[in-house]
Protein backbone atom coordinates (compact mmCIF):
# COMPACT_ATOMS: atom_id res chain seq x y z
CA UNK A 1 0.00 0.00 0.00
CA UNK A 2 2.80 2.42 0.85
CA UNK A 3 4.38 3.35 -2.48
CA UNK A 4 5.22 6.42 -4.51
CA UNK A 5 2.08 7.93 -6.09
CA UNK A 6 -0.38 6.55 -3.54
CA UNK A 7 -2.96 9.03 -2.27
CA UNK A 8 -3.10 9.29 1.50
CA UNK A 9 -5.08 11.11 4.17
CA UNK A 10 -3.32 12.51 7.13
CA UNK A 11 -5.08 11.47 10.33
CA UNK A 12 -3.04 13.09 13.07
CA UNK A 13 -2.13 16.61 14.04
CA UNK A 14 -2.97 19.98 12.55
CA UNK A 15 -3.12 18.49 9.01
CA UNK A 16 -5.61 15.77 9.97
CA UNK A 17 -8.16 15.16 7.23
CA UNK A 18 -6.00 16.63 4.48
CA UNK A 19 -5.07 14.61 1.42
CA UNK A 20 -1.72 14.22 -0.25
CA UNK A 21 0.48 12.00 -2.39
CA UNK A 22 3.43 9.93 -1.37
CA UNK A 23 6.49 11.34 -3.09
CA UNK A 24 9.17 9.26 -1.48
CA UNK A 25 9.50 6.35 0.90
CA UNK A 26 12.34 7.24 3.22
CA UNK A 27 12.48 3.99 5.20
CA UNK A 28 10.12 1.45 6.77
CA UNK A 29 8.80 4.15 9.11
CA UNK A 30 8.76 7.46 7.30
CA UNK A 31 7.50 8.78 3.98
CA UNK A 32 7.53 12.14 2.23
CA UNK A 33 4.15 13.57 1.22
CA UNK A 34 2.92 16.64 -0.63
CA UNK A 35 -0.51 17.99 -1.52
CA UNK A 36 -3.05 19.73 0.63
CA UNK A 37 -0.44 19.77 3.35
CA UNK A 38 2.94 21.29 2.92
CA UNK A 39 5.69 18.95 1.72
CA UNK A 40 6.72 17.07 4.82
CA UNK A 41 8.19 13.94 6.30
CA UNK A 42 5.46 11.86 7.93
CA UNK A 43 5.28 8.77 10.09
CA UNK A 44 3.36 5.95 8.44
CA UNK A 45 1.23 5.61 11.57
CA UNK A 46 -0.06 9.14 11.01
CA UNK A 47 -1.54 8.53 7.57
CA UNK A 48 -4.28 6.37 6.06
CA UNK A 49 -3.65 5.17 2.49
CA UNK A 50 -6.53 5.52 -0.02
CA UNK A 51 -7.51 3.31 -2.94
CA UNK A 52 -6.46 5.84 -5.57
CA UNK A 53 -3.02 5.98 -7.12
CA UNK A 54 -1.54 8.45 -9.60
CA UNK A 55 1.41 8.25 -11.91
CA UNK A 56 4.21 10.40 -10.59
CA UNK A 57 7.89 9.86 -10.32
CA UNK A 58 9.92 9.82 -7.16
CA UNK A 59 10.77 13.26 -5.74
CA UNK A 60 8.80 15.24 -8.34
CA UNK A 61 8.58 19.01 -8.02
CA UNK A 62 5.75 20.73 -6.21
CA UNK A 63 4.34 22.10 -9.52
CA UNK A 64 4.00 18.61 -11.02
CA UNK A 65 2.23 17.40 -7.89
CA UNK A 66 -0.11 20.38 -8.13
CA UNK A 67 -0.92 19.53 -11.77
CA UNK A 68 -1.56 15.87 -11.00
CA UNK A 69 -3.80 16.62 -8.02
CA UNK A 70 -5.66 19.37 -9.88
CA UNK A 71 -7.13 16.73 -12.21
CA UNK A 72 -8.51 14.91 -9.18
CA UNK A 73 -10.02 18.10 -7.84
CA UNK A 74 -7.63 18.61 -4.95
CA UNK A 75 -6.24 22.00 -4.23
CA UNK A 76 -2.59 22.03 -3.37
CA UNK A 77 -1.35 24.16 -0.58
CA UNK A 78 0.68 26.96 -2.03
CA UNK A 79 3.10 28.64 0.30
CA UNK A 80 4.39 31.95 -0.86
CA UNK A 81 8.01 32.42 -0.04
CA UNK A 82 8.40 35.42 2.20
CA UNK A 83 10.02 38.41 0.58
CA UNK A 84 13.51 38.66 1.88
CA UNK A 85 13.98 41.80 3.90
CA UNK A 86 17.47 42.97 4.50
CA UNK A 87 18.14 44.03 8.01
CA UNK A 88 20.15 47.19 8.35
CA UNK A 89 23.53 46.10 9.53
CA UNK A 90 24.91 47.76 12.60
CA UNK A 91 27.74 49.95 11.41
CA UNK A 92 30.96 49.64 13.29
CA UNK A 93 32.85 52.82 13.89
CA UNK A 94 36.37 53.06 12.62
CA UNK A 95 39.14 53.64 15.17
CA UNK A 96 39.51 57.22 13.97
CA UNK A 97 35.84 57.93 14.56
CA UNK A 98 36.09 56.39 18.02
CA UNK A 99 39.07 58.62 18.82
CA UNK A 100 37.15 61.71 17.76
CA UNK A 101 34.19 60.62 19.87
CA UNK A 102 36.38 60.12 22.92
CA UNK A 103 37.97 63.53 22.52
CA UNK A 104 34.60 65.22 22.26
CA UNK A 105 33.42 63.47 25.40
CA UNK A 106 36.56 64.47 27.25
CA UNK A 107 36.10 68.08 26.22
CA UNK A 108 32.55 68.13 27.50
CA UNK A 109 33.58 66.47 30.75
CA UNK A 110 36.40 68.95 31.28
CA UNK A 111 34.08 71.88 30.70
CA UNK A 112 31.63 70.74 33.36
CA UNK A 113 34.32 69.80 35.84
CA UNK A 114 36.00 73.19 35.60
CA UNK A 115 32.73 74.99 36.07
CA UNK A 116 31.85 72.99 39.18
CA UNK A 117 35.23 73.53 40.75
CA UNK A 118 35.13 77.26 40.08
CA UNK A 119 31.65 77.59 41.54
CA UNK A 120 32.57 75.70 44.69
CA UNK A 121 35.75 77.64 45.24
CA UNK A 122 33.99 80.95 44.72
CA UNK A 123 31.28 80.13 47.20
CA UNK A 124 33.78 79.01 49.78
CA UNK A 125 35.87 82.12 49.39
CA UNK A 126 32.88 84.39 49.72
CA UNK A 127 31.73 82.64 52.84
CA UNK A 128 35.12 82.85 54.43
CA UNK A 129 35.42 86.51 53.50
CA UNK A 130 32.08 87.32 55.05
CA UNK A 131 33.00 85.49 58.19
CA UNK A 132 36.23 87.36 58.33
CA UNK A 133 34.43 90.63 57.74
CA UNK A 134 32.46 90.30 60.92
CA UNK A 135 29.62 87.85 60.39
CA UNK A 136 31.42 85.41 62.58
CA UNK A 137 31.38 87.85 65.45
CA UNK A 138 27.69 88.53 64.90
CA UNK A 139 26.98 84.85 64.89
CA UNK A 140 28.89 84.37 68.09
CA UNK A 141 27.04 87.23 69.63
CA UNK A 142 23.72 85.83 68.41
CA UNK A 143 24.55 82.45 69.82
CA UNK A 144 25.52 83.99 73.12
CA UNK A 145 22.36 86.06 73.18
CA UNK A 146 20.15 83.12 72.29
CA UNK A 147 21.47 80.75 74.88
CA UNK A 148 20.57 82.85 77.88
CA UNK A 149 17.14 83.58 76.39
CA UNK A 150 16.45 79.90 76.20
CA UNK A 151 17.88 79.18 79.53
CA UNK A 152 16.06 81.91 81.41
CA UNK A 153 12.47 80.71 80.81
CA UNK A 154 13.45 77.22 81.88
CA UNK A 155 14.70 78.59 85.11
CA UNK A 156 11.55 80.62 85.46
CA UNK A 157 9.39 77.61 84.78
CA UNK A 158 11.26 75.45 87.18
CA UNK A 159 11.22 78.16 89.71
CA UNK A 160 7.50 78.70 89.25
CA UNK A 161 6.88 74.99 89.55
CA UNK A 162 8.96 74.84 92.65
CA UNK A 163 7.03 77.75 93.95
CA UNK A 164 3.74 76.02 93.20
CA UNK A 165 4.92 72.86 94.86
CA UNK A 166 6.04 74.75 97.85
CA UNK A 167 2.67 76.46 97.96
CA UNK A 168 0.84 73.16 97.83
CA UNK B 169 -18.28 33.67 62.66
CA UNK B 170 -16.59 34.23 59.28
CA UNK B 171 -16.78 37.53 57.50
CA UNK B 172 -20.08 38.14 55.73
CA UNK B 173 -18.53 37.83 52.26
CA UNK B 174 -17.24 34.37 53.13
CA UNK B 175 -20.60 33.07 54.34
CA UNK B 176 -21.90 32.47 50.79
CA UNK B 177 -21.07 29.34 48.89
CA UNK B 178 -19.51 31.16 45.95
CA UNK B 179 -16.11 30.15 47.31
CA UNK B 180 -15.09 26.61 48.02
CA UNK B 181 -13.69 25.68 51.39
CA UNK B 182 -10.56 23.71 52.09
CA UNK B 183 -8.87 22.70 55.29
CA UNK B 184 -5.20 23.45 55.41
CA UNK B 185 -2.68 22.48 58.00
CA UNK B 186 -0.89 25.66 58.99
CA UNK B 187 2.24 26.28 61.03
CA UNK B 188 1.68 25.64 64.69
CA UNK B 189 0.05 22.26 63.99
CA UNK B 190 -3.26 23.96 63.51
CA UNK B 191 -5.94 23.19 60.94
CA UNK B 192 -7.54 26.28 59.52
CA UNK B 193 -10.42 26.80 57.13
CA UNK B 194 -9.38 28.60 53.97
CA UNK B 195 -11.40 29.85 51.02
CA UNK B 196 -10.51 29.28 47.39
CA UNK B 197 -12.05 30.24 44.08
CA UNK B 198 -14.25 27.60 42.49
CA UNK B 199 -13.19 25.95 39.24
CA UNK B 200 -15.36 24.23 36.66
CA UNK B 201 -15.06 20.56 35.77
CA UNK B 202 -12.32 19.70 33.24
CA UNK B 203 -13.30 19.49 29.57
CA UNK B 204 -14.22 16.00 28.34
CA UNK B 205 -14.06 14.26 24.98
CA UNK B 206 -17.44 14.31 23.27
CA UNK B 207 -17.08 10.70 22.18
CA UNK B 208 -15.36 8.70 24.89
CA UNK B 209 -15.47 11.08 27.85
CA UNK B 210 -11.74 11.23 28.46
CA UNK B 211 -10.36 14.38 30.04
CA UNK B 212 -9.07 16.66 27.27
CA UNK B 213 -5.54 17.89 27.54
CA UNK B 214 -4.36 21.34 26.62
CA UNK B 215 -7.52 23.06 27.81
CA UNK B 216 -7.16 25.38 30.80
CA UNK B 217 -9.55 24.74 33.68
CA UNK B 218 -10.72 28.24 34.39
CA UNK B 219 -13.95 30.12 35.06
CA UNK B 220 -15.62 31.55 31.96
CA UNK B 221 -14.67 35.10 32.85
CA UNK B 222 -11.05 34.05 33.04
CA UNK B 223 -11.30 32.07 29.79
CA UNK B 224 -12.33 35.28 28.06
CA UNK B 225 -8.95 36.79 28.77
CA UNK B 226 -6.97 33.87 27.35
CA UNK B 227 -5.94 33.73 23.70
CA UNK B 228 -7.86 31.32 21.50
CA UNK B 229 -4.75 29.35 20.60
CA UNK B 230 -4.10 28.70 24.29
CA UNK B 231 -7.58 27.34 24.89
CA UNK B 232 -7.53 24.25 22.68
CA UNK B 233 -5.17 22.14 20.54
CA UNK B 234 -4.66 23.38 17.02
CA UNK B 235 -6.16 20.47 15.07
CA UNK B 236 -9.53 19.44 13.63
CA UNK B 237 -11.99 18.80 16.48
CA UNK B 238 -9.46 20.28 18.89
CA UNK B 239 -11.12 20.94 22.22
CA UNK B 240 -14.07 18.67 21.31
CA UNK B 241 -12.64 15.22 20.71
CA UNK B 242 -9.57 13.60 22.16
CA UNK B 243 -6.81 12.87 19.67
CA UNK B 244 -7.53 9.15 19.66
CA UNK B 245 -11.20 9.60 18.79
CA UNK B 246 -10.33 12.22 16.16
CA UNK B 247 -7.89 9.82 14.48
CA UNK B 248 -10.47 7.06 14.45
CA UNK B 249 -12.98 9.46 12.94
CA UNK B 250 -10.54 10.44 10.19
CA UNK B 251 -9.79 6.79 9.41
CA UNK B 252 -13.50 5.98 9.21
CA UNK B 253 -14.02 8.90 6.87
CA UNK B 254 -11.15 7.79 4.60
CA UNK B 255 -12.38 4.20 4.42
CA UNK B 256 -15.94 5.03 3.43
Ligand SMILES: [Zn+2]
Pocket residue numbers: 205206207208209210241242243244245246
Ligand atom coordinates in the same frame (compact mmCIF):
# COMPACT_ATOMS: atom_id res chain seq x y z
ZN1 LIG C 1 -12.29 10.45 22.96
